[in-house]
Amino acid sequence: MRRRSLYYITHAVGNKIQITTVFIIFELALLLFRFIVSCFLISCMTLLGLLLSSDSGNKILLQITTLLTVIMFSLLLSEIMPPSSHAIPIITVYFMCVMIMPVVSVIASVLVLLLHFRNSKNYTMPLWPKESLVTRWKSDPFARGSYSYVAVGATGDDYDILGRPVEYPGDKIPRVYFAGEHTNRNYPATVHGSLLSGLREARRIADTFLGSIYEISAP
Incomplete structure (x- = not known):
């Protein structure tokens, strides 16, 4: 099948008009x-x-x-x-x-x-990722967050109430455990308080379901 395109080119040569026909054929x-x-x-x-x-x-x-x-x-x-x-x-x-x-x-x-294929044998990890990311919240005194005061009208007992597990009436095992920066009365609103509350609830869950043989500590 072919497609033909026809073009006319007109130009004057002296007193005569010359018409050139151009055929473009596409296969x-x-x-x-x-x-x-x-x-x-x-x-x-x-x-x-x-x-x-x-x-x-x-x-x-x-x-x-x-x-x-x-x-x-x-x-x-x-x-x-x-x-x-x-x-x-x-x-x-x-x-x-x-x-x-x-x-x-x-x-x-x-x-x-x-x-x-990168591993410890052919590549040594630099120290800056470990130094820039704080992984010792409990042992490093400079990484425990900024301390804040208890809100007006509140006491440390309010933080203890917020961190208390929720038990369904008739059950001996709590169903919901709470952890966070507002559940620790000693370090409220800090990252260190969040870490300590998480360790506290982890110990509670381990003692409840696994017994007291598991020791959970911060890095």
């Missing part, structure tokens, strides 16, 4: 099988490369092969395709998107493999 079969099907197959290869697991060992090879295929196909099309009036042709935008996807996939795969 739809050529356009379909050479361009559309090829672009579709390249897109499928790119998507399959994105879905392939990094542990398979062939993901990076497949994406690099796809990238080289896209580059070679774009070079061939640049010689075959007629010039376009658009500043950036649609086929150029397509190839840019298809080329970006394998590059991003390869970078992500390399990062995943680096994190997957």
